[in-house]
Amino acid sequence: MMKTSQQGQRSWVCGLVGRIGALALLTGGCSSGDDAASDTVTTTSSTTGDATTSTTGDATTSSTSSAGTMSGSATEDTSSGSTSESTGPACDPGSEGCECGRGGVCDGALVCQGGVCVSPPAGCGDGIVQDPEACDDRGESAVCDADCTAAVCGDGTVNAAAGEVCDDQGESALCDADCSEALCGDGAVNAAAGEACDDQGESAECNADCTAAACGDGTLNQSAGEQCEGEAPDNASCEGCAITCEEGFDDCNADLVDGCEQGLMDDPMHCGACDKVCGGGLPCKKGKCVDVSDAFAEYAAEGRTVYLFKTSPCASLDPLVNFCEDKGLAWWKAQSQPDAQKLVDFAFGLDNWHTWVQVYDAKTTLSPGTVDGFTVTVDSPDCVDGSPGGWTAFRKWGCSFCEPSNEGAKSCCWDIDHAYDWLVCEG
Secondary structure, three states, rough: OHHHHHHHHHHHHHHHHHOOOOOOOOOOOOOOOOOOOOOOOOOOHHHHHOOOOOOOOOOOOOOEEEEOOOOOOOEEEOOOOOOOOOOOOOOOOOOOEEEEEOEEEEEEEEEEEHHHHEEEOOOOOOOOOOOOOOOOOOOOOOOOOOOEEEOOOOOOOOOOOHOOOOOOOOOOOEOOOOOOOOOOOOOOHHHOOOOOOOOOOOOOOEEEOOOOOOOOOOOOOOOHOOOOOOOOOEEEEOOOOOEEEEEEEEOOOHHHHHOOOOOOOOOOOOOOOOOOOOOHHHEEEEOHHHHHHHOOEEEEOOOOEEEEEOOOOOOOHHHHHOHHHHHOOOEEOOHHHHHHHHHHHHHHHHHOOOOOEEEOOEEOOOOEEEEEEEOOOOOOOOEEOOOOEEHHHHHHHOOEEEEEHHHHOOOOOOOOOOOOOEEEEEE
């Protein structure tokens, strides 16, 4: 009874295998002798010795059970003369060990090699691009990072082969957005590094330190037209970032680094202006070439030289205010009582005539007669007018004092017959 039950179970299994189209060889159960499978599957089951036979195709299989025994046989396909074999289940494209899918696609992490989907070798850097790798150049290259991601500035991976010096995934205090080192002057504006601009050096809008150019920022920017920044160079002042030379100085070498280096008051090679030369060996005084060749007379007094020049007859005085200055001299001014008296006496001694001495910016008074506060001896100290300033006239002979402005500002005052009068300078 036990054996009969086991035979029935095996017959059921064989029937199931046949129905799913698979070839199964069940030794000692489904058949005896040589087993073959083609288009025919035979199953036999018996509990009492009766035999049941099922036949498909041209092959016939019979099985008989008697007295608790079962026997079976298989016949060959007589049309072919050979025994057929099963190839097993179908192979789905893209599966491991199967052909690659359309476009070389394989399932999951499988890779297509030689037209077959296989498992990829483990590890980035093996030279084989495998999911999720974007590339694999066996290390860092110009297009591939060492972690097998595409070389892109901003990905956070420094790739020296791709020209990256740094990669902070964007601009930082040490790294530019183009993955170069953050340096003022590199042409890349990096606000995180404190740069307001970067013109690769000084420009009209940008200082060399990458700050915005502005007068008063403490940074000299000549490209922005600045000549100075707060502190002025020698012999100059700085206002509105422009240099103004002090009176009597100029920038004759066109280099404001050394300021207004050239004095103009006493240099005969730069007399009154850059490169203005006093010819004939003349000296330069007060920015003027001292040309006293037309002086009628001169004398030394109080450490200076006094020069007397003739005027034209009854000359207009107003155009002559700068006469002495134009010669590099100054108008005579009394230094002491003897100094004042000497001019009175010297002028009279030149022609023993009542020629007027004309000076500018002096002061005279009457009774007693004074010149610049010093009393002088003259013929008529109470005649005619003292002078509070401006043009002043005095002499030894006759009425000794004249206020030229009261006489039409003429060098001759009221003496219209004078051929000349004296203009007196010192230097």
